[in-house]
Amino acid sequence: MRAISGLWRWRHNPLRRATDLAEAWVALGALLLILVVAPSVGSLVGGLAQGTLQESVRQQRASRHLVTATVVRKVTGAPLDTDPEAATGRDRRTRVVADWTAPDGTPHHGAAMTSLDTPRPGDHFTIWTDQQGRTVARPLDPATAATHAVLAGFGAALLTAGLVEACRRLIVWRMVRRRYARWDQAWDKAGPDWGRTGTGS
Incomplete structure (x- = not known):
């Protein structure tokens, strides 16, 4: 220049x-x-x-729901993972087998990720699901x-x-x-x- x-x-x-x-x-x-x-x-x-x-963001918030799940058992030997869409990547997560009820009322049983430090059977935690109860990543944050x-x-x-x-x-x-x-x-x-x-x- x-x-x-x-x-x-x-x-x-x-x-x-x-x-x-x-x-x-x-x-x-x-x-x-x-x-x-x-x-x-x-x-x-x-x-x-x-x-x-x-x-x-609006579509995800409308189609994804926060539900309460109950720990059935911890999946032993599962690697720790993080939620790729989480606001912070420092949240350590553990894979567990859990039960939850979908927003449409149907019961579900399967693997889920929890941020509980030491999950025990009967512990409650929240997960994001779609309307049918399938686990999904949490909705994108507006910020x-x-x-x-x-x-x-x-x-x-x-x-x-x-x-x-x-x-x-x-x-x-x-x-x-x-x-x-x-x-x-x-x-x-x-x-x-x-x-x-x-x-x-």
């Missing part, structure tokens, strides 16, 4: 080349795109993600959804800025290649021996 300052410096400089000004204008255009378009894209993507994720939306918007803005900068570099690279090609043509026109060592004079 140093070429931007060249727009002022090169205005009346007799050594100014057209390509110098062109590079400076390309850099200025890229800077304006990064400052204006990238935040706009990030805001748009973040807003769309926020709407989609919050709708998912977590908002965080994901902000990260999506920030990522989109960074990606846009990176693409603009990559385009700027590609344009400048092509301009420099074209400049070198013109220099080679100028050297060829100057003559086969002019300026070369070992040709004598």
